[in-house]
Amino acid sequence: MTLTTGTGPPGGRPRGRAGLARRDARTGLLLITPTLLIVLAVVLVPLAWSLLIAFQRLRLINAGRTGLFENLTTANFARVFGSDALWDSLVTTIVYTAGSTFLAVVLGVIAALALRRPFRGRGFVRAAMLIPYVAPVVAVTFVWKVLLNPEFGIVNSWGKALFGWDDPIAFLSQAHGEISLFGLDIPVPTALLTVIAFEGWRYFPFVFLFVLARLQAIPADIEEAATVDGATPSQRFRYIVLPQLMPIIAVLVVLRTIWTFNEFDDIFLLTGGAAGTEVVSIRVYELLTVQRNVGAAAAQSVFLAGVLIVLLGIYLWILRRRQEGTS
């Protein structure tokens, strides 16, 4: 660009590239300030404060009187780590996160592949598939609860009619059930699996949306060339399409893992954390509101965040090693 003296902005401002860049830098800081302020006030300061509370003997009753640095202790962590329930709920959280992420990604990719080529009504089908993701979580969990209700839910009444179930299955309140397969009784964690199925149903649209966008951006010429060379559809998918999808799938796996790991609403609304679905965030909530032990709740939540950071670190490390291996 050329800012010659004749057309420069009036008012004796510094002219030319350097002056503009300096002004832009100042304007930029000014424009980003509100964002920074609100993130600082509502996210970063509370985070630091949470870390502090984790080392404080703090109950909701004395919250008003305790000073910022009073009653420092490590008792909260001793209490949190000393409890067997913590390790149980950590295992539950990990199983739940891995299962839900896997299910959502697999379903999302399958749905995206099915909608890749245009057909009549594709726009509608695409929009319809996004509904579970945009509908209010309170409403969809409530519908699932009614659908799966042992007394008047349609799943159980159809299960009895079509598959000959002897007793209704309490999908959301039964911790352990048994599936009879070839005469073997296989124990299954019913409620946990149901919650995972719900997560797969609710979050596959997110994966679907991004994978479909990526699919439509893949240029057709390589696949056309492969078709000419006699590659079958499955070969084209395996060797041409899938490698191009892997980067976006890797990102989606990370995002879904983070969000599922931190998930609270879905499980709280479906089971309340009962029947073997007590993930760590539910425990935090119970420590906070039922036992009213703010310090222990904070210690527990800091632990949750710490585990997540470690898991993500491992994942990124593996990813980098693999990339170094292939290149």
Place this chain on the structure above:
Amino acid sequence: MTTTKLPAPARREAPAAKQTWSRDRVERRLFGILRVVVIVFFLVATLLPFYYMIMLSLRPIEDLLLRPDSLLPDLSALTLSTYAEVLRPVEDAGQGFLGLLANSALVASASVVVGLAIAIPGAYAISRLDFFGRRHVSAMFLMVYLFPAIVIAIPLFVLLAKLQLRGSLAGLVLVYIAQTVPVAIYMLRNYFETIPESVEEAGLVDGLSRLGVIRRVSLPLALPSVVATGIFVFMIAWNEFLFALLFLVERRDRWTVSLGLAQLSGSVEIPTTVLMAGSVTITLPVIALFFFTERLLSEGLTSGADKG
């Protein structure tokens, strides 16, 4: 379209390699059928719960208990009394959803207006202006999403208890803004970056200041994206549950609809069909907004992702 073009080369090549041709044909047939099966399966899986929701909301509770397995309601027994009951104020023996809807609308609209007022300048700065620390901003946003909401909720919960501010809708709006600003900036930035710089430079040359360029040039061009972002923020704020639960639970008159439905769905006295009517009333606005702007929204969210 491209679909009709694709099989042509395969047909030409067919006689050359008989083996692959037959496998190719089997696979084409198989995937052709599978595709239809998969589409139907997903359509049923996504829409059935919502159909069930609407159907139950129109049935009297006795009918549901008598015939739990029916997907087709008795047309003569359809009723709208469930909606009347759920919307009526509590004093008139209703569930007061009308008031809760107003709360939700207020909170969500305020989050959109203030959130956009904060995110638009921020997104513009990140996409166009080279300020100190520009590259670290996205790392900071990642942090916002990395930490569980409940970690942030604990001190805010204590603070509100301290200030005796529980039940404050303004506090809720602040939290929603902070939670949605990163994604709003992400969506808007993607769009600002597609505006050719030369258009803005022309404005600068003509004597507009940077802020003038944003207001007169960039913002009008980015309007579709601003609308999409606003709607996305609205939906998130409307659907949010955890913070509403922690901040408002003791004040029934301040509940949002999401919180209201969750609180009442544990109650034995309220018939399921009435609560289904409540579910429909809180879902309908979101789905309607979504269908009007689905294309805009999807593009806004994924426009950075299709580069791979």
